[in-house]
Amino acid sequence: MASNTLNESKQLATWYFTFAFILFGAQLLFGLVAATQFVMPGFLFEILDFSVARTLHINALVVWMVFAMFGSVYWLLPDETGINTIGIKMGKLLYWVFVAAIAVVVLVYIFVQVGPADQTTIWFIMEGREYIEAPRWADIGIVVVALGFVANLFLTGMKGKQTGIVTVLMADMIAFAGLYLAGMFFTDNISVDQYWWWWVIHLWVEATWEVFVGAIAAYGLITMIGAHRKVVEMWLWIEVAMLFGSGILGMGHHYFWIGTPEYWWEIGALFSALEPIPLVAMFVHVLYDWGKTQGAEEEAGNPASVINNKPAFTWFVLNAFGNFLGAGIWGFFHTLPQVNLYTHGTQFTSAHGHLAFFGAYATILIGMMYIAVQGKNNIKVLKNTKSSIWAVSMIAGGVMGMTVALTIAGYVQVLVSRAQMGATWAGYFDGQEGMWFAQGMDWRLIMGLVTFLGFALLAKDLLTTGKNPVHER
């Protein structure tokens, strides 16, 4: 009986991962549509305009990551607590509520698109806030689903074994759910409104999602290479302290130009400069545990690799690098107010967004999907296949290519649209007409296609793993 219920939590996790993967595909598809519209502005004009494609691209990104987050927690909960996940039936019901709500919201985005500037649109079509455009009814639904998820996590965490990973997740997920409320009301003052709105996405990414990544990295290192729990969990606490220490005030760099007091320049600059430190620490974390565990095995006369899931480990290592590159380097490029004055809102932001979301979050969530596939199919050692290697190479190469292309386009905008032409209307258009900007957009589309092909290979690899005889059982 116990094992049946245990499996139920993991089964629910696989449902979450499956829907997350479908939304991941949708995100890439609508991203391709938007990228094509930069190159061919008439593409799907008045059918699926850039504003709609971009909304779908960005919201699909946020929602697939939330689905994969929930899936990851439901997957690790029985392993960590040692008991059956409490409230699994409610979890399953809420999963279907969540899926239905997202399906309706997407259909409304595609077929209704816009509405009059009144409460009807806010309640039934979209709220118009970037990243979290979901209409009010869906907002309320998301809060209910998130509360149910947090309740399951807390009830299980408090009854079962309270490991460091579960304790961190319990605190983190309540902050994650609570922050969503900051994006559910409007104020008459646009500066105040933007201030609260940023709390949702940027406190998610700077604080709660990074902490979540730390917890998942800790679980992954214990699961995949048998790293010592006490060591891994101590790392986790250090990362949590550093992330909350730098991330919360570091988001001051979003207050530079929205009409908030000027002291945010100094607060944002100081804590933004400190923000890369925990990202570097995460990179060291993986290197340290891998080196120590492998070294201990070799000293004991066992030179074989300690990794029991090669594709997942590849994605986890990519996460350490990607987090550092995308959030660290591409973030630090333009985080200080002196240079942010010129880069804010250019394709620099887009370059940072692409690499940071991919490097910091998508990678580790795909790694968790591989862990789930391994567990679901009772595979002892999951090996790399041609598809898994091509998938990771094409996705990582594609996203990196898009990032470089967007960075070049952003650099043109900084020089032409901002420095030379003073952020004027004419400057905006002159910047976009430059050869380097246009070629940057061409390359972004090409690299987007490479990413999508990589995604198709990833889908093939995940779907065929169960029947692939190359893995050790």
Added chain:
Amino acid sequence: MIDPSVIRPEIALDDFLPIFLSSALAMLFGGFYVGIYTAVKVKMLKSWAMPIAYLFWFLTAYSLYIMGSLMHVGEFTAKALIVSMIGYLLLPHAVYHMQHQVHEENEH
């Protein structure tokens, strides 16, 4: 015709590329510093590599100095950058020390 009053003169046109490169290098060198430091400590690299780690920290600090100078950062931000660099220098030592203690407690 662009009104000259809307042009922001704080950063010279030719300085943007060095600013972006130096900020990227600051992070990259910083990554090499903590990476090599940790690799030596966990015996993935020989101990002779440790001076190279500190060389990378120095390059990080120099890159940050270049970046700050070209950006004409204010006094407070300059101090913040210095504090960050001292933090980067000390961080791997402090973290490794704690890690080592935990390992010792668990293995002996």
